Amino acid sequence: MENLPKELKEFLHFEDLTNWPELLPDEDEFQMNIKPGVFSSYESTVQYIHENVPFQMEILDDVEQKISEFVSRLERYSSKILSDKPRESKINEHQINTSYIPAFLTQMKDSDALLTHPSRKLSEELSFARTGKTVESERFPGFKPFEFTELPGHTEAIQLLSLIWRTQKFDLQYQITLKKLVLSTSSGAILQDAFWWFFLSKFQPSQEDQDHLFSRIADSFVTLFMTCPPPVLDSLLEVYPGYLAQAVFAIFYKSYPESLNRFGDEFKNELTELFSLWITGMNSFIVHSNLESVL
Template sequence: MLVELYQYPQFNSAVPNRLPNGVNFCDMVGNVVRAERNRLSGKSFCSDKELEKFLSSPSPRAMWLDSFWWIFHERYQPNKEVQNKLFDRISQNYASLLLHEFKSHYEEALLKRLPSLLSKAVYTSFCCCFPQSWFNTHEFKSDICNTMSLWISGIYPCLQSYNSWDYSELDPERFRREKIILQRRLLKKREFSLFTSKRCISQMSIQNKKIHCLKSPGISSTTEKDSLAKKSLPDSSQTQNVTKEYHGQTLVFRKAAKQVKRISQAREYENMLPKQSYPACKSPELTSNFFNIYGKSPLIVHFLQNYASLQQHGKDVLIVRREKTKSIPESVLTYAEVIDLTLSNMKKRKENFHQLNRLHWNEWKYFDEYLKGLQENFLRDVKNVDQRALEKKKANHMFIQPSSFLEESFDKKRRGSHERETAFLSRTGKLLQEPRSFDISTSKMIQTLKKKGRPVLGLELKELFAQILIIASTSTDALSNVS
């Protein structure tokens, strides 16, 4: 079932080889006929019977099969001898198709569309004969289209003309898989939308109930409303029955036609398929090339050179025209892909920002807790120090009572000062009773001062007297020596 592993049978010079893996040719013809229909209207450029008759006729059938095997050899198992034989037979069948065979009302339209028909025919044959291989690539499809168009008309087709093909008919297996995947995605989206809508409706109903409870003044108003609703129920049921009957009559009279059903189904399929998005880059520049107005079909040229006796094989009238020769590679991102990438990048950056914000707040929280712990430890230490100081004070007060100690010291001071005063008064009295001795001592001190050459002042005498009184108060031995 893989095209790379298939072994080509020997070339049959009498009849074209059949399609591999037991694929029926008539089924392939049906695929091409259905692919030519318009998805919305269901019509094609000619009737289905005429198109089926044309493709099943001997010459187009032989061209189809030989073109299939020529491309198989060209891409997967190159063999120039077999390819030359196939090309020769294709040219003979094309010449016979133009000269002898097909006569129909749609002859001109069919011959104009022959390159496109053969391209679709070869593509659907590869897809159905080798379903495990992947042919939905730009390279493979453009190779088929270019080969068929160059052989028949001598010019290149429009770039990426295969984008308008109906792959639901040409590649049914791949389209079936993609359809299942799309249906699953749509079901998930619908389930999510239904879940969100139900959630919103439930929230709205809860809010309405709260508002209704706040507005209702009492039970009497609710009972009145219930009674009114019960009265209005029969009328509403009657109106519903009337509307149902009317709609039933309209449905009986209005039946959807087959064409309307086809169009609706086609629109559903189009809505399911992803919309085409163009590549997000500059389009390739137009190049100037020579274009032959009369055109030369390589198949006809080969036939005339080998099987006809004509000396001149037509004319060449060349003009210069600008055309697109380079197509945009598939690796270039489309606008839809760029939008998806930007949205995903924005989402990732948003998540990274939230994570950094969480880390930042967690670090600040840890730092605050650490500071609080330090502060609590410091306050605890201060409290312990204060408590120890208080305990020491309490212990001191327990051993010495301050009130008794103060009274005893105050009494001692009073007793000592009283005794000193009485002794001082008695000693001064004795000195006053002996004025001579006092005058003698003072006169001696004055004389000593005069010998030093200093005048005697009243203030100095007072100071001397005060010193004598102090000495007298301190000791009785000093007073006796002074006297």
């Protein structure tokens, strides 16, 4: 035991080796021409992979397109086997319930899925936007750390975002990936909390509740952007502020028909400027008519 090698040279001599580790007999056939330092940092590794192992985003778009087509067909045929019995609406932590559809969605005649889905009957029973409730009479029930506050009029965030998506005409790449991001659970969570944050700031100030909502909105933004592929990020930042502003405006406009005089140009300006500053840090010049394109 005392004669065991203590240094590399001794080890090589002890094992009768020239180099260690030695290449396998067929390993010298490979061309290992990677320059020193290529994998020395995260940035250099990403750059090397980007240049030598390119990935075509179009592949994801094609897959998403096929999935979208299958989902559309599934929704059409599901009406023939699924019960139309309404379920109680519950919203738990990081879970947006989509069992209800606002009645104003029944006005959309261009969707076969909506025309055949059993929830269409339920949406008519809700009589959404005909309650006569004013925005001043609304009350925020208080922030709950593990539960999202339901939107007024039984509005479901994902359903509303889907409706607004159909009204848009984006001249951008990666449409399928963008749609997936905009209609994601994280995006629905942002809409839920962003509506109530803006409601509180305008009609029922509560700094404590607003701070809690803002912190959760920030967490949801991080989740959304972390799941966004780098090539799509610029497109998402370009469309999302206006998209979110339209969704929040639609909730106010449809939920409080007796307060429409409160939702004029100044109101629209505040919405577009707020979400543009939140997401991009820049002022917004979105045309106000875009806010009414879904109404």
